Amino acid sequence: MSNQLLKGKKGIIFGALDENSIAWKVAERCYEEGAQFILTNAPIALRMGGIQQLAERTGAELFPCDVTVEDDMNALIDKAIELYGKVDFILHSVGMSLNIRKKKPYTGLNYDFMHKTLDISAISLHRLLQTCYAKDAIREWGSVVCLTYIAAQRVFPDYSEMAESKALLESITRSFGYHYGMFRKVRVNSISQSPTMTTAGSGVGGFDAFLDFAEKMSPLGNADALSCADYCVTMFSDLTRMVTMQNLYHDGGYSNMGVSEIVMSKFGDPNS
Numbered sequence: 001m002s003n004q005l006l007k008g009k010k011g012i013i014f015g016a017l018d019e020n021s022i023a024w025k026v027a028e029r030c031y032e033e034g035a036q037f038i039l040t041n042a043p044i045a046l047r048m049g050g051i052q053q054l055a056e057r058t059g060a061e062l063f064p065c066d067v068t069v070e071d072d073m074n075a076l077i078d079k080a081i082e083l084y085g086k087v088d089f090i091l092h093s094v095g096m097s098l099n100i101r102k103k104k105p106y107t108g109l110n111y112d113f114m115h116k117t118l119d120i121s122a123i124s125l126h127r128l129l130q131t132c133y134a135k136d137a138i139r140e141w142g143s144v145v146c147l148t149y150i151a152a153q154r155v156f157p158d159y160s161e162m163a164e165s166k167a168l169l170e171s172i173t174r175s176f177g178y179h180y181g182m183f184r185k186v187r188v189n190s191i192s193q194s195p196t197m198t199t200a201g202s203g204v205g206g207f208d209a210f211l212d213f214a215e216k217m218s219p220l221g222n223a224d225a226l227s228c229a230d231y232c233v234t235m236f237s238d239l240t241r242m243v244t245m246q247n248l249y250h251d252g253g254y255s256n257m258g259v260s261e262i263v264m265s266k267f268g269d270p271n272s
């Protein structure tokens with residue numbers, strides 16, 4: 001269904017890796033809503049192929065950018081300026097934990113890995129915003145969205161160092177949201193998404209059981225990637241102009257739950 005909510009808008013979408021990626025669905029929905037955009041990912045991810053087809057289908061430009069490399073970020077934003085003058089929206093959908101990938105426990109982290117994790121998953125948002133700010137690359141009332149997870153606020157043991165990454169990401173969202181709001185009325189928000197079966201998501205230990213738990217805790221069930229994409233579209237549209245510096249829960253109600261009857265029922269008969 002298209003309402004042309006993003007007609008004429010130009011953007012940059014980070015993080016579409018395969019068809020399960022949240023960014024992949026965001027790209028498809030932004031295209032349906034009339035936007036034009038650059039799809040970007042780390043050079044190695046671009047070589048994997050799938051994203052080329054997504055670019056063809058959505059009429060997008062493909063441009064490589066490792067978010068930890070300043071020259072890459074500069075080149076990407078220069079490309080966006082060359083194509084569009086300025087952009088209206090940016091999706092930061094990037095995350096990776098080296099310690100989780102190397103199966104290091106939280107109580108035995110490798111700090112070189114941790115630095116890299118923070119750089120990829122959180123500091124990259126600052127690098128992106130600072131580069132755009134310096135080049136004045138985002139149009140007035142533009143919208144930047146990044147994706148986060150409730151482990152920034154609560155303990156989820158298997159989420160490990162990604163909890164610190166998300167806490168930092170949300171802090172950068174608020175802090176740069178202030179500066180970019182004052183500078184060009186640009187809004188910056190994080191969307192705190194339900195657990196979702198993607199490459200990044202499934203890297204977290206015990207993910208299947210965890211997905212099931214969250215589903216049973218949430219009155220609306222888990223929000224899937226497509227509904228997250230719909231939410232991103234509204235955040236990029238002109239209908240949410242006064243929302244900034246917020247962490248927006250998109251989780252079927254999970255974040256306000258203590259416990260649900262379905263979960264309680266696993267621990268004995270609630271009527272006995």
Ligand SMILES: NC(=O)c1ccc[n+]([C@@H]2O[C@H](COP(=O)([O-])OP(=O)(O)OC[C@H]3O[C@@H](n4cnc5c(N)ncnc54)[C@H](O)[C@@H]3O)[C@@H](O)[C@H]2O)c1
Nearest residue numbers: 015017021022042066067094095147195196198199200201
């Ligand atoms: N899947 C979930 O359960 C879930 C829940 C809440 C939030 N999120 C967040 O959503 C975002 C997108 O993740 P996803 O679940 O769609 O998984 P995904 O694995 O499809 O996306 C992660 C992306 O980050 C990219 N990336 C990694 N290192 C990079 C680098 N150095 N430079 C540029 N790009 C790099 C990957 O190539 C990939 O495209 C992440 O921030 C993730 O933490 C995911």
